[in-house]
């Protein structure tokens with residue numbers, strides 16, 4: 001039986017355990033220049049010291065207009081890459097692998113961050129916002145409509161992902177995760193609800209998946225052979241007429257053929273739809289995508305030690321991503337190991353914390 005604390009190898013990368021920190025935007029770049037700050041160093045460093053096997057840094061813009069908010073991180077210039085290099089080095093020092101989620105926010109970009117109430121919705125150009133692009137000029141409810149991306153825009157998006165991946169590699173990042181979930185640009189192209197194009201990037205399954213497959217191919221070409229390429233996918237939109245689980249499985253096969261090594265299986269975010277209330281709502285989606293023949297991580301409402309271990313025991317996923325529980329407890333993996341009775345010496349304590357073991 002696979003333990004949460006067994007390593008997992010993806011290409012040349014061995015990750016010390018199967019507990020991953022999923023990408024979570026911190027919206028803490030107060031200078032709005034996309035450069036990760038001391039906040040990010042402390043935040044990701046704490047989770048690395050807290051025992052996570054893989055730390056996936058938040059949705060990070062491949063271009064200024066690829067960010068969700070003006071306060072998001074970026075990786076479109078060398079200053080940003082230098083800041084990521086420092087964070088990756090700290091994660092490595094604490095024994096964790098370090099990935100960055102590469103993001104183009106598409107029609108859901110230029111947003112106010114959620115904790116700046118009463119400001120909400122789209123940031124106007126006059127307050128540092130930008131014109132957004134999407135597959136079609138269809139707005140996400142309540143925010144500004146995007147411009148339909150031209151073929152030149154699409155070529156630029158592809159080039160920006162490639163340049164970002166090169167910078168991430170040079171910064172010592174172990175893996176990049178393409179953000180194809182939650183209604184951001186790469187997912188917007190997948191969904192017939194947001195993609196009503198009539199050219200080669202729309203229409204059929206083949207048309208709607210073209211951009212993501214091209215980006216995966218482009219990035220794989222410049223991303224070193226010994227480093228894994230990850231994708232985060234919304235496996236369903238929870239609404240009739242939207243992107244489906246069956247399409248996700250087929251897409252996962254195509255991604256695998258293009259050198260994608262693992263998929264983190266999420267859902268929703270492209271349209272307003274009711275999401276199931278049960279704790280395990282997203283786990284069957286991971287199990288379904290796993291049938292495509294590549295490793296997957298499950299995510300969503302995983303908070304308890306036994307719940308997480310049973311996902312592996314039942315063969316539903318190869319790893320778990322623990323998000324909000326890790327915001328309130330950076331040492332979630334260590335606490336979980338203690339609760340599962342894993343011998344203390346086998347748990348990934350930072351050497352400076354050995355005297356404080358559970």
Ligand SMILES: Cc1cc2nc3c(=O)[nH]c(=O)nc-3n(C[C@H](O)[C@H](O)[C@H](O)COP(=O)(O)O)c2cc1C
Nearest residue numbers: 022023024025058059299300301302322323324325
């Ligand atoms: C504060 C916050 C920021 C998030 N930012 C991102 C993000 O940058 N990229 C992403 O793919 N998902 C993002 N998510 C979604 C999480 O990665 C995760 O999928 C979600 O919270 C469900 O997992 P959980 O129940 O373990 O928290 C975010 C979630 C939270 C709470």
